[in-house]
Amino acid sequence: MTRASTSVARATSSFQAMRGLPGSVSFADGEQVLAEWISKATAANGAVYDNKCAGVFTVRDGKITSVTEYADTHHVAATLFAQD
Template sequence: MTTSSAESPSNDPPSRDVHHEGAGKEHPLGPQGRRRPLRRGRPRRDAQVVIDSFAEDARWLYPGSLPISLLRDSREAIVNDFLGSMSRRLDPTAQVVIELINTFADGEQVLAEWISKATAANGAVYDNNCAGVCTVRDAKITSVTQYADSHHVAATLFAQD
């Protein structure tokens, strides 16, 4: 989701996490209609912002028939089992870029559209358009249903399985 941090100094080793430029402060998913790239940043700060964006009892559904397609029903499961397991499928030396394309909100409901770009651990190029239907209460994400090109996910991130 969104975080904010400065670019790593040039003498820092490359980091695998994602930097979210221009993040909105009032809403965990940022201002509506604002296009912004999300790039590498400082690992601990970005990770904590992502963790803090979710309610403790948040739910994340990734529908489909992939190994990652199931319902996670806690912040811990979202961060460790889903997001953590996906990062292990990526090349740790390559840049990860997430570009938020649009957000649309109506009350607690938010639709977020983004593009995820990375290099898979097997060397394949991962470039996927995604959307998430989210519920946000008290400035915390309480639920997400994520949609993506599952054929592309299977072909790039799960090709060796």
Template sequence: MTSMPSTDPRTVVVRYVTAVAEGDLATVVASFAEDATWTYPGDLPLSRVWRGRSAIIDDFLGGVGSLFAPDGAPQVTLTNCLADGDQVVAEWTAVGTAANGRRYDNLCLGIFTVRDGLITAVREYTDTQHVERSLFGGAESPEPAAPVSW
């Protein structure tokens, strides 16, 4: 007898992030409700509310892949996950090599809403300045200022 996947919100999010890390596209797709939304912050080409499973999977997540070198896809590691009811806060790292050769090493946080075993909304928080510099070729960070001596 095949068991049904758990609909517990924390389990759903852990399963989703693990599927991303393992490249399990079928599980990634199956994790989202048809009318899910993903809000990505900032003023980058990726910044907006992505509406619908197809837009999230094909356009947003699929589009991000093209920003990385062929052998530089980001390695995703779940570092923390907290749940309260249908809200789950997940923190993960993503480390890879951008198509432009720059190192991508970012800490990300998502607030997931899970209903009936499916992700219905994600609000992601990340260092968008790092995303702009590493993935979109923005200016490198300036040298840190000399410490102030009192």
């Protein structure tokens, strides 16, 4: 197994355990990993939350040490923080 594929395997395992959600690792280079996932829920106001997200993870010794997450913040605001 190459170093890159080992990073992807470790990152996928760590990512899925942390999120409890299915996701996919799109790219890994050393400790940096790019992952994508879809978050789905029903908000307290009944609105459907369905947001495609991505994150840049740093993985050291099989553990996630930092995350920068990207999502559609307009959808977050409109769905989760909508004013009635």
